Amino acid sequence: MTTDPCAVRAHDLGKTYSVRGVKGGVRALSGLDVAVQRGIVFGLLGPNGAGKSTAIKVLTTLTRPDRGTAEIEGVDVLRHPDRVRRLIGVVAQRSGSDPRATGRENLILQARLYGMGGRAARARAAELLDRFDLAEVADRLVKTYSGGTQRRLDVALGLVHRPSVLFLDEPTTGLDPEARTAMWAEIQRLAGDDGLTVVLTTHYLEEADRLAQRLAIVDHGHVVAGGTPDELKGELRGDAVHLELPSGTVPGEVRAVLEALPSVREVRIAGRGVSARSDNGAAAVPAVLAALERAGMPAAAVTVARPSLDDVFLRYTGRRYAPDDGRDDRHDDRRDDHRDGHRDDAPGAAPPGTASPAPEASTGTPARQEAAK
Numbered sequence: 555m556t557t558d559p560c561a562v563r564a565h566d567l568g569k570t571y572s573v574r575g576v577k578g579g580v581r582a583l584s585g586l587d588v589a590v591q592r593g594i595v596f597g598l599l600g601p602n603g604a605g606k607s608t609a610i611k612v613l614t615t616l617t618r619p620d621r622g623t624a625e626i627e628g629v630d631v632l633r634h635p636d637r638v639r640r641l642i643g644v645v646a647q648r649s650g651s652d653p654r655a656t657g658r659e660n661l662i663l664q665a666r667l668y669g670m671g672g673r674a675a676r677a678r679a680a681e682l683l684d685r686f687d688l689a690e691v692a693d694r695l696v697k698t699y700s701g702g703t704q705r706r707l708d709v710a711l712g713l714v715h716r717p718s719v720l721f722l723d724e725p726t727t728g729l730d731p732e733a734r735t736a737m738w739a740e741i742q743r744l745a746g747d748d749g750l751t752v753v754l755t756t757h758y759l760e761e762a763d764r765l766a767q768r769l770a771i772v773d774h775g776h777v778v779a780g781g782t783p784d785e786l787k788g789e790l791r792g793d794a795v796h797l798e799l800p801s802g803t804v805p806g807e808v809r810a811v812l813e814a815l816p817s818v819r820e821v822r823i824a825g826r827g828v829s830a831r832s833d834n835g836a837a838a839v840p841a842v843l844a845a846l847e848r849a850g851m852p853a854a855a856v857t858v859a860r861p862s863l864d865d866v867f868l869r870y871t872g873r874r875y876a877p878d879d880g881r882d883d884r885h886d887d888r889r890d891d892h893r894d895g896h897r898d899d900a901p902g903a904a905p906p907g908t909a910s911p912a913p914e915a916s917t918g919t920p921a922r923q924e925a926a927k
């Protein structure tokens with residue numbers, strides 16, 4: 555343990571994957587910096603392909619960056635991966651448990667892989683089964699578990715060796731709303747009562763807003779904005795005005811009409827959706843609607859809202875977030891201003907020339923992977 559208040563630090567991480575058929579490879583990280591204070595839930599938020607998982611893989615010793623440095627509890631990840639593996643727990647996107655073994659057997663195996671003796675391993679397994687409300691299903695095969703139960707076991711597996719930092723890569727993806735809410739409560743408990751540092755990646759804005767004490771918004775392989783959710787939202791003065799226009803409207807014309815109005819600013823257009831900011835959204839709406847009507851582009855819908863993390867994302871990336879439905883603003887007329895040209899993939903899509911990029915290590919914990927070597 556160091557006197558550094560940060561449990562995790564990464565500086566200027568860069569990584570490009572070599573991919574056959576893609577000249578120059580696929581850039582996943584381009585100068586990513588993070589510093590995570592001890593004992594908090596820290597969220598890495600970003601759309602598919604932003605580089606979150608690659609950042610986690612570097613921090614958890616599962617892949618090496620091309621450049622940059624990373625430390626866990628003051629221990630250099632690149633120079634001392636074995637020491638780092640003792641300090642961290644990892645819950646990867648895909649479960650590392652054996653579906654043909656029971657929950658208890660999985661936990662005992664994990665404990666043995668970390669060097670515990672038989673009795674200690676059984677005791678730790680029992681403790682975790684109890685702690686994660688898994689006692690009832692402990693002796694059932696994991697393949698019979700529901701998604702939420704499986705995910706709780708995954709978290710328990712990541713904690714077997716009492717790590718001080720727990721990495722959760724999209725812990726609630728694929729869970730139903732009830733299981734997601736239960737997992738949120740669990741994660742809060744881990745950082746609150748158990749004093750763990752939790753580093754979480756997520757696509758879900760609501761999840762980041764609810765859980766993370768601090769956030770880094772990642773796009774194109776680096777952090778584009780960071781702070782507490784409230785700080786990030788607070789930077790956006792006034793209200794967000796969202797409009798939906800009829801199909802066929804020309805983005806440049808919409809922009810010209812709206813930018814001529816003194817009551818709105820920061821006009822962004824993504825497909826048929828238009829977002830702008832206003833000091834007083836409700837008061838600005840009549841003028842906005844009238845101006846669009848006069849220009850022959852009557853709005854189909856309008857909403858006024860307090861700033862959300864989606865608005866924060868839009869402000870820093872020039873794109874609307876909307877990862878859940880796989881939509882991106884492929885038609886954003888300002889998109890090119892924000893692109894560095896390396897990522898032509900929409901969220902969820904593989905880069906050109908790659909079918910489906912095989913993660914270097916997508917399952918299990920570092921210890922399991924070590925043991926499997």
Ligand SMILES: Nc1ncnc2c1ncn2[C@@H]1O[C@H](COP(=O)(O)OP(=O)(O)OP(=O)(O)O)[C@@H](O)[C@H]1O
Pocket residue numbers: 571572573580581582600601602603604605606607608609757897899902903904905908911912913914
């Ligand atoms: N093993 C790999 N080989 C080639 N390209 C890869 C590999 N892993 C990731 N990539 C590419 O690197 C970029 C960043 O991917 P990464 O998985 O780190 O992003 P992410 O933000 O975690 O996305 P997701 O939320 O979908 O997991 C993407 O363009 C992705 O296609």
